[in-house]
Amino acid sequence: MRASYEETMTVPLAAADVWQRAFEVLRSQQGAAGSIATSRPGVLCASFKTKWRSWGERITVQVGQASDGTVVRIRSACAFPLQAFDWGRNKGNVQQIRAGLEPSARSEGNRS
16 A cells, blocks of 8 residues: 555635645645646646655645635655655655645745
């Protein structure tokens, strides 16, 4: 079974804004391989290159509207199906993306 890590968060912003921010955060990550794809409405997928600690990862970000903002589910999984240990790589990926989606990160990025 491949190693993976997942978190869910609620962001007090409109889904369209969170979607755009998620796209930007994924695009800015080091090691992104190729393009960021939309597999179905509300879902972004990206692949990351092989590094010394892993055979690469696949990251999925699901964005959905909720009554109190937008619910975001972030999942990182090893690309190689038999990789059982990721040495914290998947958790680190999820936390980086989560940090980029936090409202405080967005306001800091807009400072001139």
